Amino acid sequence: MEFKQFITKLNLGSRLFMWLFIGGLALKLIVASFFASKYSSNFFLPFVEYFLNSSFSNPYKYFENSSEEIFPYPILMLFILSAPKAIFGWMASSSYFSVVLIKLPLLIADVAIFFVLKSWLCHKHILKLILLYWFSPVLIYISYIHGQLDAIPIALLFISLYFLFRNSLNTSAAFLGFSMATKTVIIAVVPILIIFLFSQRISKLKILKFLIISFAIFIIINAPYLFDEAFVSSVFNNQQQAKVFLSSIQFGEFYMYLLPIAYCAILLKGISFQTLNKDIFVMFLGFCFAVLLIFTPPSPGWYFWLLPFLFYFYVKDVARGYIFIVLLQLGYLIHFFLQDNGDYFISDEAEINIFVNSGLNYLVEIFGTSETLLHNLTFTILQTALIFNCYWIYVYGLNSFSKQKLISVPFLIGIGGDSGSGKTTVSNALVNIFSSNKSTQLHGDDLHRWERGSENWLKHTLAWRKPEGGVEFDWKPVVITKHQPAERTY
Numbered sequence: 001m002e003f004k005q006f007i008t009k010l011n012l013g014s015r016l017f018m019w020l021f022i023g024g025l026a027l028k029l030i031v032a033s034f035f036a037s038k039y040s041s042n043f044f045l046p047f048v049e050y051f052l053n054s055s056f057s058n059p060y061k062y063f064e065n066s067s068e069e070i071f072p073y074p075i076l077m078l079f080i081l082s083a084p085k086a087i088f089g090w091m092a093s094s095s096y097f098s099v100v101l102i103k104l105p106l107l108i109a110d111v112a113i114f115f116v117l118k119s120w121l122c123h124k125h126i127l128k129l130i131l132l133y134w135f136s137p138v139l140i141y142i143s144y145i146h147g148q149l150d151a152i153p154i155a156l157l158f159i160s161l162y163f164l165f166r167n168s169l170n171t172s173a174a175f176l177g178f179s180m181a182t183k184t185v186i187i188a189v190v191p192i193l194i195i196f197l198f199s200q201r202i203s204k205l206k207i208l209k210f211l212i213i214s215f216a217i218f219i220i221i222n223a224p225y226l227f228d229e230a231f232v233s234s235v236f237n238n239q240q241q242a243k244v245f246l247s248s249i250q251f252g253e254f255y256m257y258l259l260p261i262a263y264c265a266i267l268l269k270g271i272s273f274q275t276l277n278k279d280i281f282v283m284f285l286g287f288c289f290a291v292l293l294i295f296t297p298p299s300p301g302w303y304f305w306l307l308p309f310l311f312y313f314y315v316k317d318v319a320r321g322y323i324f325i326v327l328l329q330l331g332y333l334i335h336f337f338l339q340d341n342g343d344y345f346i347s348d349e350a351e352i353n354i355f356v357n358s359g360l361n362y363l364v365e366i367f368g369t370s371e372t373l374l375h376n377l378t379f380t381i382l383q384t385a386l387i388f389n390c391y392w393i394y395v396y397g398l399n400s401f402s403k404q405k406l407i408s409v410p411f412l413i414g415i416g417g418d419s420g421s422g423k424t425t426v427s428n429a430l431v432n433i434f435s436s437n438k439s440t441q442l443h444g445d446d447l448h449r450w451e452r453g454s455e456n457w458l459k460h461t462l463a464w465r466k467p468e469g470g471v472e473f474d475w476k477p478v479v480i481t482k483h484q485p486a487e488r489t490y
Contacts, residue, residue: 017126021114024134028110032103032144040099040147047071048082048102064230072238073149075231076181076221080105080152099147106143109155113308116158117315120165120278125315132311138329139307141300141336148301153183154308164193165278169202173210177217184235190214191267192288199276240299247295259295266291269398279316283397286310290390294383300336313393321392328389331382338378458485 156179164172225231248255286309459475
């Protein structure tokens with residue numbers, strides 16, 4: 001009954017948003033319950049189960065000689081995935097339910113990202129946010145079908161940004177440390193965050209404290225395993241991170257790696273901004289991840305790093321370039337659907353297996369082409385769509401906003417009006433827009449020699465020039481004959 005009363009109090013728009021959110025939540029729970037890739041069932045789940053069943057023994061050491069990379073994540077990711085099974089493990093009578101349990105943190109992370117994005121947007125944009133982010137087929141595929149874990153570090157990063165924009169630097173630094181402790185690639189975001197902190201006129205001492213807190217948390221959490229060879233090899237020297245050096249140009253016997261060059265160019269672009277507000281910074285992060293993906297052979301989970309930031313841009317985009325984000329998601333789904341390892345099962349108990357491995361072979365027979373050519377064509381489509389999105393966010397996001405004098409050149413705003421007309425309210429609102437670090441308020445009352453209520457206000461000021469030069473001041477009392485002074489009311 002209380003829930004029904006709550007619903008009736010909502011307006012039509014709020015009801016629509018709520019039911020869409022609940023519908024998306026139900027959809028994700030259903031998909032998570034019926035689908036799982038080999039990453040969830042053969043890699044992540046055995047790693048978590050060994051950790052729990054062996055009284056928290058070192059699983060990195062146990063799986064060290066495995067032919068495949070079982071779990072290339074730091075220790076905090078293991079703790080997070082293990083928590084639901086440790087709490088509800090007594091209910092997990094089958095591997096099917098166990099797979100569902102380790103996806104529960106992904107759902108929580110997904111919800112966290114959504115509500116952070118919602119807090120950054122006004123109410124009129126919520127419907128677009130729900131349609132673009134909450135119902136994104138790519139994000140649903142990554143987390144709930146393919147079972148990749150990238151939603152967790154991105155959620156922690158978003159929470160860090162949430163507190164950063166609220167000037168809670170210590171809390172932001174802590175969540176940044178948690179994010180790095182779930183996936184080490186987050187460290188690549190740190191130089192970009194430093195650029196933002198400098199743009200906000202944050203002192204060097206506070207920036208140093210921010211970095212110390214973040215890396216201290218990362219080190220403390222991973223301290224029990226930092227000197228373990230199996231842990232170091234799995235987390236810091238895995239094959240996925242080695243993809244950084246796959247994009248290169250050969251000069252004789254030497255190779256020039258393109259991704260480090262692109263990363264340095266990104267940092268130089270960030271430094272070129274005279275200032276960075278919240279919108280530009282979020283767009284810039286999306287642009288950074290998009291550029292890095294262009295020069296990296298794609299992994300299915302890595303697109304979770306990009307899409308939430310792109311969705312934020314497209315929700316606020318006045319140019320309406322939705323076709324590019326649609327093409328990107330279509331290109332993604334086609335490309336990874338045709339992968340040789342794109343097989344999924346519904347559950348062990350149902351004894352129903354769904355194989356999409358034959359998809360590539362089927363298309364090869366229809367078009368009479370080779371697997372390699374078809375696969376390369378889908379990759380080309382995917383990367384082309386990614387380049388188009390980079391162009392769109394650069395032109396209609398970064399480049400357009402950075403040219404606005406309101407965010408790049410110091411300026412003065414004067415607000416006039418009668419007493420009680422709202423001058424202070426408007427002034428405070430402007431400070432919230434431009435941030436307190438880059439704004440200074442000068443009130444007319446600040447220029448008064450005496451505070452309100454001082455007896456000196458009941459004096460006439462007398463001034464005259466002295467014969468020898470200079471000005472002499474004196475005061476004489478005000479004679480009140482009719483209206484006595486009283487406290488001002490509004």
